[in-house]
Amino acid sequence: MEDGFPAPKTFNQGYSLTYDDVILLPHYIDFPTDAVSVSTRLSRNIPLSIPCVASPMDTVSEAHMAASMAALGGIAIVHYNCTSSQQASIIRSAKSLRVPITPSVSFASPVDGLPAYHGRYVFITESGGLPSKLLGYLSSSDCENLKDKPVKIFDYKRDCKSVEYVNWDCDLGKIETLLDEKDSDFLVLERDGEAVNVVVKEDVERLKGYPKLGAGTVGADGEWMVGAAIGTRESDKERLEHLVKAGANVVVLDSSQGNSIYQIEMIKFIKKTYPQLDVIGGNVVTMAQAQNLIQAGVDGLRVGMGSGSICTTQEVCAVGRGQATAVYKVSSIAALHGVPVIADGGISNSGHIVKALVLGASTVMMGSFLAGSTEAPGAYEYKNGQRVKKYRGMGSLEAMTKGSDQRYLGDTAKLKIAQGVVGAVADKGSVLKFIPYTMQAVKQGFQDLGASSLPSAHELLRSGTLRFEVRTGAAQAEGGVHGLISYEKKSF
Ligand SMILES: NC(=O)C1=CN([C@@H]2O[C@H](COP(=O)(O)OP(=O)(O)OC[C@H]3O[C@@H](n4cnc5c(N)ncnc54)[C@H](O)[C@@H]3O)[C@@H](O)[C@H]2O)C=CC1
Numbered sequence: 001m002e003d004g005f006p007a008p009k010t011f012n013q014g015y016s017l018t019y020d021d022v023i024l025l026p027h028y029i030d031f032p033t034d035a036v037s038v039s040t041r042l043s044r045n046i047p048l049s050i051p052c053v054a055s056p057m058d059t060v061s062e063a064h065m066a067a068s069m070a071a072l073g074g075i076a077i078v079h080y081n082c083t084s085s086q087q088a089s090i091i092r093s094a095k096s097l098r099v100p101i102t103p104s105v106s107f108a109s110p111v112d113g114l115p116a117y118h119g120r121y122v123f124i125t126e127s128g129g130l131p132s133k134l135l136g137y138l139s140s141s142d143c144e145n146l147k148d149k150p151v152k153i154f155d156y157k158r159d160c161k162s163v164e165y166v167n168w169d170c171d172l173g174k175i176e177t178l179l180d181e182k183d184s185d186f187l188v189l190e191r192d193g194e195a196v197n198v199v200v201k202e203d204v205e206r207l208k209g210y211p212k213l214g215a216g217t218v219g220a221d222g223e224w225m226v227g228a229a230i231g232t233r234e235s236d237k238e239r240l241e242h243l244v245k246a247g248a249n250v251v252v253l254d255s256s257q258g259n260s261i262y263q264i265e266m267i268k269f270i271k272k273t274y275p276q277l278d279v280i281g282g283n284v285v286t287m288a289q290a291q292n293l294i295q296a297g298v299d300g301l302r303v304g305m306g307s308g309s310i311c312t313t314q315e316v317c318a319v320g321r322g323q324a325t326a327v328y329k330v331s332s333i334a335a336l337h338g339v340p341v342i343a344d345g346g347i348s349n350s351g352h353i354v355k356a357l358v359l360g361a362s363t364v365m366m367g368s369f370l371a372g373s374t375e376a377p378g379a380y381e382y383k384n385g386q387r388v389k390k391y392r393g394m395g396s397l398e399a400m401t402k403g404s405d406q407r408y409l410g411d412t413a414k415l416k417i418a419q420g421v422v423g424a425v426a427d428k429g430s431v432l433k434f435i436p437y438t439m440q441a442v443k444q445g446f447q448d449l450g451a452s453s454l455p456s457a458h459e460l461l462r463s464g465t466l467r468f469e470v471r472t473g474a475a476q477a478e479g480g481v482h483g484l485i486s487y488e489k490k491s492f
């Protein structure tokens with residue numbers, strides 16, 4: 001008596017399926033939720049304690065995201081829509097944020113006016129950001145007094161004489177004690193003579209209220225592990241040299257279609273030049289694409305073409321694949337070679353994460369899911385009364401003209417075609433809070449399936465014990481909230 005379909009039968013019917021199209025049939029529970037382990041690998045040699053990766057996008061992954069994802073046991077891949085020295089500086093900065101606090105303050109350079117949105121303080125630094133030399137600061141009441149006046153805030157700053165400095169590797173407990181002892185509202189963390197972070201008392205209180213952090217992603221040097229994205233141009237070889245010097249622990253070759261001569265040559269170059277460095281290739285969605293990159297020597301594969309929330313690739317180029325099918329197909333071949341797979345794009349809830357992992361992925365890479373967090377780059381704005389942050393595709397016109405012109409206007413292509421959009425996502429608070437809750441939900445999904453770990457889920461998948469069904473439109477509607485006049489969706 002057959003009930004549900006095993007994966008090969010579900011995914012070999014000529015349909016491009018995505019997460020919402022399929023549903024997993026529950027199996028047998030013989031362990032508690034807390035017995036589920038979600039520890040995994042990003043690539044051959046990078047272990048993670050949670051399967052979460054922040055996408056290499058300029059509205060997602062910079063220093064604070066990288067430090068916080070590593071503190072959670074995941075990792076971020078720093079984008080490369082900037083100069084190589086800026087990218088290297090983001091990596092160094094992330095590694096200096098031992099306590100992953102993202103301060104609710106703003107930063108300005110000596111030539112700046114009052115920022116439109118400032119938090120409790122505006123800190124003036126040489127570079128207008130961190131790490132940099134601190135030159136002075138203004139409190140929110142100072143800012144109120146200057147409001148609507150066209151001033152250079154540097155002329156009105158308070159000096160740093162009374163500012164308390166502590167070493168960058170100070171832990172949270174010590175920071176808290178020092179704030180009390182010095183009766184100060186904030187402390188500046190410094191490394192090699194530069195301010196690397198500012199910690200305000202209320203941010204310490206907030207951090208203490210978040211779920212307890214587990215094992216972070218720490219490298220052999222005792223610092224956070226941070227990944228970096230690069231392209232496949234000649235100039236990316238020089239960029240990589242800077243990034244490796246800055247301490248990048250893994251490199252992602254960032255392309256929508258990774259099965260190219262450019263990428264294969266780059267993989268071979270990196271494996272020869274930096275044999276200790278893991279290289280993740282992609283993106284791929286078919287077994288043949290994956291096979292080529294595996295043969296070239298990748299240590300991990302990134303899967304997804306057109307599945308991202310800001311992607312227009314499938315519309316513009318007519319190529320891509322439904323993400324559930326893509327993850328299943330690529331993982332099937334990658335597993336034979338021990339190459340971990342990253343399911344990239346299209347994640348909008350914990351159920352999607354469960355599906356991606358159960359279909360064979362070792363991690364999920366997220367853009368929109370993280371872009372509204374405190375840790376994502378950029379300031380919050382208000383749109384129709386809602387607090388939002390900007391989120392944009394790296395193939396959007398706006399992102400392309402910011403830094404990656406060469407990639408698009410390069411040698412042959414003279415006309416720019418966008419493959420992404422610019423948008424905004426709602427404020428979600430800190431990743432340090434919502435990622436642990438999301439992981440708890442993933443563990444509950446695994447428990448329902450009788451999978452106590454990722455390897456056990458993959459074993460259930462390959463043995464045909466896990467059963468799938470494709471949901472009709474009506475079944476999908478039934479699976480969501482329906483039939484109510486109004487409701488509030490609060491997950492935790
Ligand atoms: N996952 C997805 O579905 C998609 C992601 N994106 C994102 O947008 C960004 C840009 O993606 P792509 O346009 O695919 O970037 P890309 O850098 O791979 O490709 C841009 C163009 O440069 C060419 N190229 C690359 N290396 C070359 C070399 N050495 N010599 C000559 N030509 C070379 C490529 O063939 C392509 O025409 C990335 O951040 C990517 O992740 C964009 C579209 C889809």
Ligand SMILES: O=c1[nH]c(=O)c2[nH+]cn([C@@H]3O[C@H](COP(=O)(O)O)[C@@H](O)[C@H]3O)c2[nH]1
Nearest residue numbers: 055308309311346367368393394395419420
């Ligand atoms: O077609 C695209 N045009 C773009 O401009 C673009 N920018 C990013 N990406 C890809 O989308 C992933 C993030 O997707 P989510 O927001 O759904 O997490 C990312 O991780 C990328 O794989 C793009 N795809």
Ligand SMILES: [K+]
Nearest residue numbers: 306307308311
């Ligand atoms: K899309």
